[in-house]
Every structure is written in C-alpha cells, then in structure tokens.
Amino acid sequence: xxxxxxxxxxxxVSKTTTAVSIATIAxxxxxxxxxxxxxxxxxxxxxxxxxxxADGLHVGAILGDDDPVGWAEDxxxxxxxxxxLRVVPSARSVSNREADRAxxxxxxxxxxxxxxxxxxxxxxxxxxxxxxxTLSALNAADTVVYAATxxxxxxxxxxxxxRTVQQFRHSRERINAPVSLREAGVVVxxxxxxxxxxxxxxxxxxxxxxxxxxVPLVPExxxxxxxxxxxxxxxxxxxxxxxxxxxxxxxxxxxx
Ligand SMILES: Nc1ncnc2c1ncn2[C@@H]1O[C@H](COP(=O)(O)OP(=O)(O)OP(=O)(O)O)[C@@H](O)[C@H]1O
Ligand SMILES: [Mg+2]
Numbered sequence: 001x002x003x004x005x006x007x008x009x010x011x012x013v014s015k016t017t018t019a020v021s022i023a024t025i026a027x028x029x030x031x032x033x034x035x036x037x038x039x040x041x042x043x044x045x046x047x048x049x050x051x052x053x054a055d056g057l058h059v060g061a062i063l064g065d066d067d068p069v070g071w072a073e074d075x076x077x078x079x080x081x082x083x084x085l086r087v088v089p090s091a092r093s094v095s096n097r098e099a100d101r102a103x104x105x106x107x108x109x110x111x112x113x114x115x116x117x118x119x120x121x122x123x124x125x126x127x128x129x130x131x132x133x134t135l136s137a138l139n140a141a142d143t144v145v146y147a148a149t150x151x152x153x154x155x156x157x158x159x160x161x162x163r164t165v166q167q168f169r170h171s172r173e174r175i176n177a178p179v180s181l182r183e184a185g186v187v188v189x190x191x192x193x194x195x196x197x198x199x200x201x202x203x204x205x206x207x208x209x210x211x212x213x214x215v216p217l218v219p220e221x222x223x224x225x226x227x228x229x230x231x232x233x234x235x236x237x238x239x240x241x242x243x244x245x246x247x248x249x250x251x252x253x254x255x256x
Contacts, residue, residue: 005141010157014189019124021247027085037090039126045089049231060094068112110140150200185214
C-alpha cells in the first residue's frame with residue numbers, strides 16, 4: 001500500500017484538486033483507493049458530496065482517539081464516482097485537533113490506516129506550517145507530492161512545505177528512527193497556457209530549479225471549478241479532458 005500526502009503551506013494552490021484527481025484516477029484505473037480529507041474546511045468531502053456515516057464519524061474521531069486501530073476502515077464512506085474510491089470525511093470541528101498536545105497524537109492517523117483494505121491512500125492536507133494535522137500526515141505518508149500554482153504563493157507554499165518535510169526528517173534521524181517519506185515532485189495546477197504572465201513564467205522557473213517539477217503542467221479549465229459546486233467529476237466532461245490527461249500523466253509518475 002502507498003500513502004501519499006498532497007501538501008503546500010499556501011492556500012488556494014490546487015492541493016484539493018490534485019488530491020481528488022490523483023485519488024479518482026487511481027481508483028478508476030482499478031486501485032482500491034481511500035481519500036483522507038485532513039482539512040477542517042472539508043473541501044474534498046464537499047466536492048465528493050459525502051457525509052460521515054454517523055454524527056462525529058469523521059477524521060477528527062481518528063485524531064482524537066487514543067486507540068484508533070481500524071478506524072480509517074470503519075470511517076471510510078463509499079462515493080458515487082467509483083466503486084474503488086472511498087473517503088474519510090472531514091468536518092469543521094477537526095480544527096479543534098490543532099490544539100491537541102496529547103502524547104503521540106501525531107501517530108494516530110498512521111495507526112488508524114494499518115490494515116486498511118486499500119492499495120492507495122491519498123491525504124488532502126490543510127495549508128498549515130507544520131502543526132498537529134500536518135504532523136499526522138507526515139507520520140502516516142510514504143510519499144509527498146507538493147501542489148502549487150504558477151505564482152509567488154505557489155512557490156512560497158512549496159518552499160515552506162519542503163522545509164517542514166526536511167525538519168521532520170531531521171527530527172526522525174536524530175532519534176535513529178526510519179524515515180520512509182519520499183518527495184515525488186511538484187504538481188503545478190490551474191496553469192493559464194495561452195497568455196502566461198511574466199510572474200507566472202518566473203515562478204515555474206523557480207519551481208523547476210527544485211529539480212522536482214512534474215510535467216505536464218496542469219492547464220486551467222473553468223469546468224474544474226464549475227463541477228465542484230455540483231459534486232461532479234470533471235473527467236466526465238469533454239471540456240475537462242485536458243486537465244484529466246495531465247493528471248493521468250502525473251499519476252503514472254507518482255503512484256507505484
Ligand atoms: N486546473 C484547474 N482549472 C481551473 N481551476 C482550477 C484548477 N485547479 C484548481 N482550480 C481552482 O483553484 C481553486 C483552488 O484550488 P484548490 O481548492 O484545489 O486549492 P487548495 O490548495 O486545496 O486550497 P485550500 O488552501 O483552500 O485548501 C479552486 O477554486 C479550484 O477549483
Ligand atoms: Mg484544499
């Protein structure tokens with residue numbers, strides 16, 4: 001099983017679009033996939049139009065429980081998009097977990113995923129600079145994909161996220177703990193191809209300098225935003241095909 005987190009420390013840089021796209025494509029290609037919504041704003045939960053199977057049965061239950069073994073399997077709800085795609089939903093109250101300083105709280109997500117029936121877990125992260133939610137993802141994941149837009153916000157979010165990942169690695173190495181987290185690359189989403197502004201070109205150059213830029217860049221298409229309001233998959237629309245093709249090519253590179 002592969003556990004992939006989609007991460008950036010900036011807001012609105014296509015983390016959710018990238019996480020949902022990778023999870024959906026992987027599921028439609030036949031992998032048993034679980035999307036974990038770790039963002040209290042619950043954007044991917046809303047996009048896939050899912051709800052916890054009962055009150056309180058969202059990702060916050062995992063993060064707040066001392067013994068969360070098997071919880072991810074129990075909390076994952078089916079979607080209408082693919083029989084292979086399930087979601088561990090989020091909710092506003094998950095933000096309470098950011099104040100949680102209980103011992104080993106950062107290992108609960110990892111523990112909850114042990115033994116889950118899945119080939120792939122994708123974690124949609126909030127835009128936090130470290131903190132308990134991000135730390136939970138860092139401990140659980142074996143792969144990190146950075147999401148960015150072609151903007152200075154996009155670059156800053158990746159720079160900050162990479163710093164957090166390095167710090168996490170160092171803190172593990174200092175105690176001789178194994179580090180299994182691998183950086184798989186930077187996905188650039190929502191790129192305006194026709195009239196690319198000078199700042200956009202400059203930010204893509206900066207992202208390329210990291211040596212981790214994944215190509216193709218994902219083009220901007222209005223349909224991606226439109227379908228989010230109706231809880232649909234843009235891949236079902238002809239207008240979404242260029243975005244779908246780009247994410248399919250990304251999936252080939254980041255999924256084992
Ligand atoms: N390829 C695309 N084409 C058009 N719009 C896009 C594309 N990718 C992302 N967007 C839009 O950009 C906005 C931000 O994307 P998204 O919600 O995925 O970012 P995020 O990093 O998860 O944001 P947040 O920090 O709020 O969680 C959304 O309105 C989304 O629909
Ligand atoms: Mg998001």
